[in-house]
Amino acid sequence: MTRSFQAIVVGAGPAGSSAALTMARAGLDVALVERGSFPGEKNMFGGVLHRLPGLEKIFPDFWERAPLERHIIKKGVTFMTGDSSFNTVIEAGSFDRPPYNGYTIFRPRFDRWLAEEAVKAGATLLTRSTVEDVVMKNDQVAGVSIVGRKGELRAPVVVAADGVLSFTALKAGLRRPTFDPGQMAVGVKALLELPSDVIDERFGLVREQGFANEFVGCTSGVRGGGFLYTNYDSLSVGLVFHLASLKSSGKTPYDLMNEFLEQPQVAKMVRGGKLREYSAHLIPEGGYKMIPELYGAGIVV
Ligand SMILES: Cc1cc2nc3c(=O)[nH]c(=O)nc-3n(C[C@H](O)[C@H](O)[C@H](O)COP(=O)(O)OP(=O)(O)OC[C@H]3O[C@@H](n4cnc5c(N)ncnc54)[C@H](O)[C@@H]3O)c2cc1C
Structure with a gap:
């Protein structure tokens, strides 16, 4: 079944969930599409979230609400x-x-929390959904297709937030296929x-x-x-x-x-x-x- 939104965000890491949350708060009908069984399931990093003015803009009382370690x-x-x-x-x-000035965090807990905040703001979270391609219409990206699903997700704008090796950007011809x-x-x-x-x-x-x-x-x-x-x-x-x-x-x-x-x-x-x-x-x-x-x-x- 094809579903339509006003925006599709691919990837519920910190960038994707922040984008989805911001658009949902602005009243847009947003889909947040994540391949993991929950946001953050397989996401890793060293462990320190440095103080980010951008995050404080979204949550002025961020440190009171987010699942932080120390x-x-x-x-x-x-x-x-x-x-x-x-x-x-x-x-x-x-x-x-x-x-x-900075906090240690676990990505599975932190990313899940941030995506839940996007959902509370009105975004639709679709988990176990791996984007396999972009859908083109009249020479422009008009949505995405999901591995193993019939139909597509359609929107006038797709936000590729699927990490530094963005597969969505690759499929849209925005990055080179190989790295040195x-x-x-x-x-x-x-x-x-x-x-x-x-x-x-x-x-x-x-x-x-x-x-x-x-x-x-x-x-x-x-x-x-x-x-x-x-x-x-x-x-x-x-x-x-x-x-x-x-x-x-x-x-x-x-x-x-x-x-x-x-x-x-x-x-x-x-x-x-x-x-x-x-x-x-x-x-x-x-x-x-x-x-x-x-x-x-x-x-x-
Ligand atoms: C080893 C290591 C240590 C690091 N240490 C630190 C640190 O201590 N402090 C720090 O600030 N930064 C650190 N970083 C950098 C930090 O991890 C990244 O800057 C951050 O994760 C980028 O967030 P993002 O939301 O852009 O992408 P990601 O966190 O990569 O999130 C991308 C999301 O997209 C999903 N996804 C991917 N492909 C698809 C697809 N096809 N369909 C659907 N969903 C998809 C993924 O499952 C994931 O949830 C480290 C990175 C690494 C690798």
């Missing part, structure tokens, strides 16, 4: 060579007061369970304060870096590698992650952590050259 009061960088290192840490009083490994990185992350009082004591935190630390020189010669973020009762620990450099090293992300976790400076931070999950995702690093055309007839990326 607010970041301390940011550190550890510079490492072998078993030697030095640290820099920034700690600011304003980081500990609303609206804070020299322009890509891969991020891998382990979630380690640790009691909240251990996290508080180990990192010098109280209440729901959090710590975000980046690492330089921790990737055994592969171009990249590391991170450790405190959630309420777990740590998000990971590495980001330049893909071409990883390939020429002959190492696997798994090897490098284990080497990272065993380095003395890192080992003492993660001691006792129980592995809850692993995840990984590509990250485009090509900058301006990788940005697709941002709009076409009937579509905006």
Whole structure:
């Protein structure tokens, strides 16, 4: 069955749900189309949502309503060579007061909440719906088709918010089909369970304060870096590698992650952590050259 809307947003990540919510609040009949069984189901990132004026525009009391883990009061960088290192840490009083400066979050919880807010504002959320193509009419995008569904979704405007490797933008001819490994990185992350009082004591935190630390020189010669973020009762620990450099090293992300976790400076931070999950995702690093055309007839990326 073909259904018609005033706008279709493909992808219920932070960008898509924000777009759908904003249009729904403006009174438009919007479809928010997501391939996961719920928004955020398979979405991952390192873990710190930095303070965003755009988000505060949508929700002035954002930090009261969103499912957040800890607010970041301390940011550190550890510079490492072998078993030697030095640290820099920034700690600011304003980081500990609303609206804070950044928060650790879990994407499955956060993305789901944001999409639910879009639904409360009037958007129609369609989950388990993978967009497979754009529908063209008179040389302009007029809707999308969904894998395994008969009929189409029609609208005068489609918003492609299906991530940095937007399939919808590709189908609309707005981006190139291939990427150069020299322009890509891969991020891998382990979630380690640790009691909240251990996290508080180990990192010098109280209440729901959090710590975000980046690492330089921790990737055994592969171009990249590391991170450790405190959630309420777990740590998000990971590495980001330049893909071409990883390939020429002959190492696997798994090897490098284990080497990272065993380095003395890192080992003492993660001691006792129980592995809850692993995840990984590509990250485009090509900058301006990788940005697709941002709009076409009937579509905006
Ligand atoms: C390893 C890693 C670590 C990162 N760490 C951080 C960090 O700590 N802090 C930070 O601010 N940013 C971080 N980022 C960047 C951040 O994740 C992105 O900027 C953010 O996710 C972009 O949001 P988005 O809504 O544009 O896209 P996405 O979050 O990618 O959402 C796209 C949505 O579209 C859906 N979708 C995709 N294809 C289709 C389709 N064909 N049909 C229907 N639905 C579809 C997906 O399921 C998803 O829900 C990190 C990224 C990576 C990869």
